[in-house]
Amino acid sequence: MGTPSSAAVAAATDLSPCTIMGAGLVGSLLALYLARRGHQVDVYERRADPRLSGAVEGRSINLALSDRGWRALEGVGISEQVREVAIPMYRRVMHDQQGRLTYQPYGRENQAIYSVSRGGLNRTLLNLTEADPRIRMHFNEHCQHVDLRARRLEMHNTLTDQEQTLPFRRLFGADGAYSAVRGAMQKTDRYEFSQSYLEYGYKELTIEAGPDGEWQLEKNALHIWPRGQYMMIALPNLDGSFNCTLFFPYEGQESFTTLETTEQVQAFFEEKFPDAVPFMPQLAEEFIQNPTGSLITVKCFPWTHKDEIVLLGDASHAIVPFYGQGMNAGFEDCSVLDSLLNQYGEDWNMVFSEFQRQRKPNADAMADLAIYNFEEMRDRVADPRFLLQKKIESKISAQYPDQWLPLYSQVTFSDTPYADAWANGQRQESIMQRLMPHIQTEADYDLPAVQEMVRQEMEKNDALSSLK
Secondary structure (H helix, E strand, C coil): CCCCCHHHHHHCCCCCCEEEECCCHHHHHHHHHHHHCCCCEEEECCCCCHHHHCCCCCCCCCEEECHHHHHHHHCCCCHHHHHCCEEEECEEEEECCCCCEEEEECCCCCCCEEEECHHHHHHHHHHHHHCCCCEEEECCEEEEEEECCCCEEEEEECCCCCEEEEECCEEEECCCCCCHHHHHHCCCCCCEEEEEEEEEEEEEEEECCCHHHCCCCCCCEEEEEECCCCEEEEEECCCCCEEEEEEEECCCCCCHHHCCCHHHHHHHHHHHCCCCHHHCCCHHHHHHHCCEEEEEEEEEECCEECCCEEECCHHHHCCCCCCCCHHHHHHHHHHHHHHHHHHHCCCHHHHHHHHHHHHHHHHHHHHHHHHHHHHHHHHHCCCHHHHHHHHHHHHHHHHCCCCCCCHHHHHHCCCCCHHHHHHHHHHHHHHHHHHHHHCCCHHHHHCHHHHHHHHHHHHHHHHHHHCC
């Protein structure tokens, strides 16, 4: 995003102290952005410092860092440090029930999303915040109440059992899907809020590293075991292991309620995921011991309170993880907020109102995209017709690069606003529904009749795009 403009610096007469609630990924990155602008930043986190307390196993899905996230990290000059804890994944590898593999690249050649451990990335960001003298970190501080009128925080230290009341001037709520800051805002007049859960939970499991720390599956790929009504995925870790996540119904014939004993778990996995089981020696024990996580979508409005409070990340737009964009969207929040500070200086009222105007429709679109991609990954990635359609879309993109960028690439490898990407994707899907009945093999794309249909569709698509 570059350094602040001279006009913005000249306008920065109110470098007020900033308070961030939440020292997770978004809160830590936001602290670096605000400190870079000269603000004194206090960050409060209800949990213990993860660098001292260690990781909480079985509670964190590995994350997929993509272009939006990288741009936000580059905005404060820390992308290279993060690359040290990231593994590129260039394609999906689908495993059917017989262990056969099919492949789907994520984008063009050498385009990748990056597997990162949530805990490892959080620790890296915290080390960077701790090195900045303008940032003060406060752990084990549970926010009990936010007094909007008096601009005060009532905090309880879970280690000392001490309580204190703290004033704030600018408060940034980056405290997750169950945000205490948003909870206070929800009590204001006409506040809109909704939360919804999938009828699926998730369970973390492990594919262990092989001898000498080697990866027992293809390292630079995201692995998917689609099984119709449920699926398992695996992302690589630096130590040679894979972080596996089973997304599974809470109830039903095949569900968490029917897998209660180690014998039931082992038998189920040997039947449904036979190629993975030999690499999972602790499977049954992990399944029984690790908690079952829920999958929540949060939507709310407004995201701001006067020029004093703004919500970012999951506090304002928690989404399910199936597009790998939750962290990336939260990081993009930070870079967008920073660009608005470049534009408007310390006119916080303008910055906050413009921030929510820009980000709210995109966050809502991303929530819908995440549900859409869950259904695609679970139900369609093993379908030969679906895989053929994706190959045809790649051919259209290669032939008409200025007119067709696949939906996944718009979301993952561009800075196209999420709402625009979703609208474009729906229009593209309509085109593919008209084309695919005329295409039975990849070679059919080159038939003169099909080429003429594609040309006409591109002309119509251009005309629609020009009307936007």
